[in-house]
Structure formats: C-alpha cells, structure tokens
Amino acid sequence: DGYTLITAADSLTLLPLVFKNITFDPRTSFAPIALMSTQPLVLAVHVSTPAATVKEFIALAKAKPGTLTFGSSGLGTSQHLSGELIKKITGIDMQHVGYKGGGQAIIDLSGGQVSAAVLGSSTVIPQMKAGRVRILAVTSKKRSAALPNVPTLAESGLAGFDVYQWTAMLAPAKMPKPIIAKLNADVTGVLKQ
Secondary structure, eight states: OOOOOEEEETHHHHHHHHOSOOSSOHHHHEEEEEEEEEEEEEEEEETTSSOSSHHHHHHHHHHSTTTOEEEESSTTSHHHHHHHHHHHHHTOOOEEEEOSSHHHHHHHHHHTSSSEEEEEHHHHHHHHHTTSEEEEEESSSSOOTTSTTSOBTTTTTOTTOOOEEEEEEEEETTSOHHHHHHHHHHHHHHHHO
C-alpha cells in the first residue's frame, strides 16, 4: 500500500551477494527511515571446546581440519559470512551449520551440538553468564562495552576485522520524503528515550 514499514536486519543488504534469484533489489526497493540498533557479533565456543582464546581455537581447527562446526542464524547472514571470513583469513576448515535464527543456534551451541558459533552478542551473553559457552572475541573494531574483557578479533590476530549487526526501519522506496522525515524524527526520538 506504499505505507507498510519493515524492521530489517543487515542480512537484507547481503541477499544480492549471496542469492542469485531474489525478486527485488534491496538497494532500490526501500528507503531508510532510521538505524535502530547495532551490536557486534561474537565468536563463541561450547565450554567443552578446548580453546580459551582465538589463537587456541585456530590451532585446534588446524589440528583437526573439517571436524569443527560453527553455527549461525542462517545462510547468507552477517553471522554466516563473518564465520566464512574468519575461515578465509585464518586458513581453517570448519563446517557451517545454518539455523533458522539465532535462537536455535544458541541452544545447540549451549548443548554442545556445534563446536562454535558466530552470533549477535545479546544472544550469547546470557549463555556465557550461565557458564554454558565461552566468548572468545567480538567482531567489532573496538571492544564492546557489554564485554569489556573480551578482545576483538583484530586484537586476536585478524587485522582489520570489523563487523557489526544492525537493525533498521525501512519504507517503500517511493514513500514521500516528508513522511520519511517525520517517521525518522519520531523513531529517533523514541530511541533517544
């Protein structure tokens, strides 16, 4: 109807890079209203995984090529692609397990069904506090205020690694600019509260 809004995640913009036959172009189909949140991803392992640092995890993966698994919230997501980037930079071989969302991925990581996961920090922190998983690093360039004692991947030897997960509100591309400006002012006003 031209006035339906969507709250979208970063994976929306990754679709054309991962899938060949999508029926819309996220670059031209939507108009941005407001950035609603950003958070770093984390590389986390099940507590039984014998690695307390990224360096130890890389060594473990190199010693057992193809045997470690990493979960993500789905194929083509920033979590999945961040895991693939970790593999590419470090030269390790681990198998991706794509879930239909972060909820199932963190359940399986907490239960030890996957060796590691790359997920949003807010999904993993409660499981870390419960002693079920260990967070090895954050994907952002700077340390996370929520995890000040956890190093970044860049600090851990993956120079330049800087990935965030984001959520934004979008409108149809042809929505009138005054309406987008009003929505932006309202959304950003609520977010500032």
